[in-house]
Amino acid sequence: MMCKSLRDLSKRAAEKKRQVIVKLLIDHLTKENITHCHAILPSDKWTDFNIPSAEELTFVQLEVNCYHRLIMGAFHLKFLVVD
Structure with a gap:
């Protein structure tokens, strides 16, 4: 549903x-999370998470941030901010 909305x-x-x-903001452990809980997911990896590719979202500047705290995992918050 979200992917269709982005398109x-x-x-x-x-x-x-x-x-x-x-x-x-997604919860996915990456090797970058070892030193820092926020890591930007490169656009070539978006399709691995069922996120539309950058070519499909020509007029959307998308930043996918992987947030994961080692041991604790991620805070399980769900919210949407629209400005």
């Missing part, structure tokens, strides 16, 4: 000739 958002932004910034 639709990109289409709507294209119609209005605007760029939209989306920051997505």
Whole structure:
């Protein structure tokens, strides 16, 4: 559902000739999380998590941040901020 929404958002932004910034926070352990709990997921890895590729989201500037604390895991919060 979220992936379809991102694709639709990109289409709507294209119609209005605007760029939209989306920051997505996911819980996934990466080797970068060993030293820091926040790690940016490269765009070539997005499809591994069923996130549309950068080519599909031409008018969406997407940043996927992997957040995971070793031992504790991730805080299980669910929220959406739209500005």
